[in-house]
Amino acid sequence: xxxxxxxxxxxxxxxxxxxxxxxxxxxxxxxxxxxxxxxxxxxxxxxxxxxxxxxxxxxxxxxxxxxxxxxxxxxxxxxxxxxxxxxxxxxxxxxxxxxxxxxxxxxxxxxxxxxxxxxxxxxxxxxxxxxxxxxxxxxxxxxxxxxxxxxxxxxxxxxxxxxxxxxxxxxxxxxxxxxxxxxxxxxxxxxxxxxxxxxxxxxxxxxxxxxxxxxxxxxxxxxxxxxxxxxxxxxxxxxxxxxxxxxxxxxxxxxxxxxxxxxxxxxxxxxxxxxxxxxxxxxxxxxxxxxxxxxxxxxxxxxxxxxxxxxxxxxxxxxxxxxxxxxxxxxxxxxxxxxxxxxxxxxxxxxxxxxxxxxxxxxxxxxxxxxxxxxxxxxxxxxxxxxxxxxxxxxxxxxxxxxxxxxxxxxxxxxxxxxxxxxxxxxxxxxxxxxxxxxxxxxxxxxxxxxxxxxxxxxxxxxxxxxxxxxxxxxxxxxxxxxxxxxxxxxxxxxxxx
Amino acid sequence: xxxxxxxxxxxxxxxxxxxxxxxxxxxxxxxxxxxxxxxxxxxxxxxxxxxxxxxxxxxxxxxxxxxxxxxxxxxxxxxxxxxxxxxxxxxxxxxxxxxxxxxxxxxxxxxxxxxxxxxxxxxxxxxxxxxxxxxxxxxxxxxxxxxxxxxxxxxxxxxxxxxxxxxxxxxxxxxxxxxxxxxxxxxxxxxxxxxxxxxxxxxxxxxxxxxxxxxxxxxxxxxxxxxxxxxxxxxxxxxxxxx
Numbered sequence: 001x002x003x004x005x006x007x008x009x010x011x012x013x014x015x016x017x018x019x020x021x022x023x024x025x026x027x028x029x030x031x032x033x034x035x036x037x038x039x040x041x042x043x044x045x046x047x048x049x050x051x052x053x054x055x056x057x058x059x060x061x062x063x064x065x066x067x068x069x070x071x072x073x074x075x076x077x078x079x080x081x082x083x084x085x086x087x088x089x090x091x092x093x094x095x096x097x098x099x100x101x102x103x104x105x106x107x108x109x110x111x112x113x114x115x116x117x118x119x120x121x122x123x124x125x126x127x128x129x130x131x132x133x134x135x136x137x138x139x140x141x142x143x144x145x146x147x148x149x150x151x152x153x154x155x156x157x158x159x160x161x162x163x164x165x166x167x168x169x170x171x172x173x174x175x176x177x178x179x180x181x182x183x184x185x186x187x188x189x190x191x192x193x194x195x196x197x198x199x200x201x202x203x204x205x206x207x208x209x210x211x212x213x214x215x216x217x218x219x220x221x222x223x224x225x226x227x228x229x230x231x232x233x234x235x236x237x238x239x240x241x242x243x244x245x246x247x248x249x250x251x252x253x254x255x256x257x258x259x260x261x262x263x264x265x266x267x268x269x270x271x272x273x274x275x276x277x278x279x280x281x282x283x284x285x286x287x288x289x290x291x292x293x294x295x296x297x298x299x300x301x302x303x304x305x306x307x308x309x310x311x312x313x314x315x316x317x318x319x320x321x322x323x324x325x326x327x328x329x330x331x332x333x334x335x336x337x338x339x340x341x342x343x344x345x346x347x348x349x350x351x352x353x354x355x356x357x358x359x360x361x362x363x364x365x366x367x368x369x370x371x372x373x374x375x376x377x378x379x380x381x382x383x384x385x386x387x388x389x390x391x392x393x394x395x396x397x398x399x400x401x402x403x404x405x406x407x408x409x410x411x412x413x414x415x416x417x418x419x420x421x422x423x424x425x426x427x428x429x430x431x432x433x434x435x436x437x438x439x440x441x442x443x444x445x446x447x448x449x450x451x452x453x454x455x456x457x458x459x460x461x462x463x464x465x466x467x468x469x470x471x472x473x474x475x476x477x478x479x480x481x482x483x484x485x486x487x488x489x490x491x492x493x494x495x496x497x498x
Numbered sequence: 499x500x501x502x503x504x505x506x507x508x509x510x511x512x513x514x515x516x517x518x519x520x521x522x523x524x525x526x527x528x529x530x531x532x533x534x535x536x537x538x539x540x541x542x543x544x545x546x547x548x549x550x551x552x553x554x555x556x557x558x559x560x561x562x563x564x565x566x567x568x569x570x571x572x573x574x575x576x577x578x579x580x581x582x583x584x585x586x587x588x589x590x591x592x593x594x595x596x597x598x599x600x601x602x603x604x605x606x607x608x609x610x611x612x613x614x615x616x617x618x619x620x621x622x623x624x625x626x627x628x629x630x631x632x633x634x635x636x637x638x639x640x641x642x643x644x645x646x647x648x649x650x651x652x653x654x655x656x657x658x659x660x661x662x663x664x665x666x667x668x669x670x671x672x673x674x675x676x677x678x679x680x681x682x683x684x685x686x687x688x689x690x691x692x693x694x695x696x697x698x699x700x701x702x703x704x705x706x707x708x709x710x711x712x713x714x715x716x717x718x719x720x721x722x723x724x725x726x727x728x729x730x731x732x733x734x735x736x737x738x739x740x741x
Binding site: 352354355356357359360361363364367368372373374375376377378384387388391397398402403404407408409410411412413414443444445446467468469471472473474475495496497498 | 561562566567569580581593594597604605607616619620623627685693694699718
């Protein structure tokens with residue numbers, strides 16, 4: 001059974017301004033806009049309403065009642081912006097919140113109220129928090145949006161309409177409570193139908209003929225015979241767990257307990273479906289209305305609570321509880337099928353598929369960033385700098401073989417360093433070379449190994465590489481850029497052999 | 499000292515050793531690391547795995563030589579299929595070169611960091627992970643307390659750790675089990691063939707806990723270490739520099 005809460009803000013815009021400018025509190029002030037050449041009131045403060053100034057009266061009339069009235073310009077879309085903000089804030093009460101222009105919110109409270117000790121406590125908590133913030137508001141809870149809407153605005157007895165009591169609740173309400181347009185309202189008024197109870201029993205065909213399909217639709221929606229859907233502000237992801245807290249939480253151990261609890265719930269669900277988390281977000285809804293969130297990612301889909309907790313543990317320090325967090329929401333933003341061997345910790349296949357290793361890398365990535373972790377695979381290039389490429393994942397296999405026909409140096413300089421070389425005969429290895437002010441006499445040499453630049457990638461000279469061993473047995477990788485040229489040959493040191 | 503006293507002393511020493519090395523991972527000498535007489539320097543005459551080894555390298559040439567020698571050891575340690583973690587700052591190691599020493603470059607995961615503190619943290623975390631065959635960290639300097647921490651971690655997890663100390667600024671005592679220093683030596687070719695021979699090193703054991711120091715000449719012969727009788731080329735004074 002669905003339960004809906006509708007919140008009504010009779011003075012949404014003026015309350016908002018009074019919160020920002022406390023000196024306006026209890027003052028008579030209005031928002032106005034130009035409508036067909038006349039300045040009309042679009043929102044009036046509580047004090048103004050007490051004086052008999054309502055929405056849709058002309059500003060001139062209002063000035064006649066209260067000469068010192070303060071006037072502000074209405075901005076298009078302001079109420080939608082405000083409602084969206086309040087709606088997102090109220091996600092702490094239920095995941096599904098929709099806005100109801102111009103001045104209401106619809107909350108799908110199904111299955112949420114017991115967390116606040118029943119529907120009464122739930123409504124009281126919502127209203128108390130909104131009133132503390134400075135908004136005038138009324139709310140009602142019922143099986144249908146229509147009834148809740150009507151009771152929130154026109155109800156006089158109780159804001160809680162128990163299940164299947166919509167009919168009785170609506171009987172004494174005026175027809176405006178049905179969300180009808182002005183034309184139908186006028187027609188009903190003309191016929192003296194001032195209460196819903198007076199026409200609710202009339203045959204449907206009669207009502208349809210006289211008032212059109214809309215009246216029947218609205219009646220049906222209020223009574224629950226016609227389904228009404230809402231458009232949630234934030235779409236609920238399939239893997240999400242919520243943890244409302246009785247008291248606002250602000251200490252590290254408490255946050256960690258909350259994370260563990262949420263992870264246990266989420267991982268149980270995931271493991272039942274054979275899924276694991278690749279990335280997850282933890283959101284904390286704070287008492288002051290702000291949101292604090294942290295994200296984690298894993299290298300391998302996992303639903304191990306202990307491991308995921310360790311990842312969050314590294315981030316706990318970045319959660320700012322401020323005055324306290326009253327709701328935690330843990331969302332798995334990316335899930336993947338989990339490999340079965342993960343269930344047995346540590347006993348997976350040795351090698352890169354090892355669970356322990358994946359967990360270690362997750363922890364490292366959480367602390368130092370994923371970009372610091374690299375693994376290399378061979379790339380089909382001869383040019384030394386391009387002969388390897390970073391692997392995309394731990395599972396990725398090499399597509400080509402590593403080249404092992406020619407030896408490569410253990411240490412390679414990222415930028416070859418120029419050396420002075422004595423090389424008397426073209427294409428023969430140098431006799432000696434000078435590197436960092438030290439002269440090395442070449443005793444043994446190997447080469448040249450000519451490596452052409454890939455012209456389709458970049459322009460430039462080819463390189464002739466030589467392996468040189470000096471008198472002390474130190475081995476170097478030296479190349480000449482381009483062809484031999486007695487005067488202008490450029491030589492570089494590119495690496496050190498073991 | 500009488501022979502009886504001597505006997506008691508050796509027995510006590512043995513007991514002390516066993517107590518200290520709570521759980522020595524023993525590779526049967528037969529399928530050891532093929533280091534030949536060098537292994538006699540270690541306790542039980544076995545290359546100690548599951549501990550921290552420290553390699554001193556003062557210049558780029560020695561660094562390259564140390565990395566080559568380490569790669570040879572890594573190849574043996576990674577025979578189980580477990581990968582290696584290589585933590586470094588300003589890394590110059592060229593991964594394809596590893597395969598020349600029997601290590602598959604794709605089995606090595608590189609962690610490139612900037613701060614020493616981070617390197618130590620990552621190394622400690624990595625050493626706790628039993629799924630790794632060996633963890634290598636390039637770190638110029640380490641103090642006793644830091645090395646003790648690492649040593650304590652590996653005593654539990656039995657992962658082997660290599661510390662490559664590139665151009666160290668000070669040589670203080672560390673808790674590492676073995677301190678090495680590898681220097682390149684002129685290679686030799688068979689009967690006047692042209693080119694450059696197999697990598698050959700002067701391997702100095704500067705410090706071995708419960709073992710003794712030494713200096714050796716080794717060559718990497720395609721897939722195994724080849725031992726040469728200590729020649730006059732090697733200055734025996736090196737072995738006295740134990741730290």
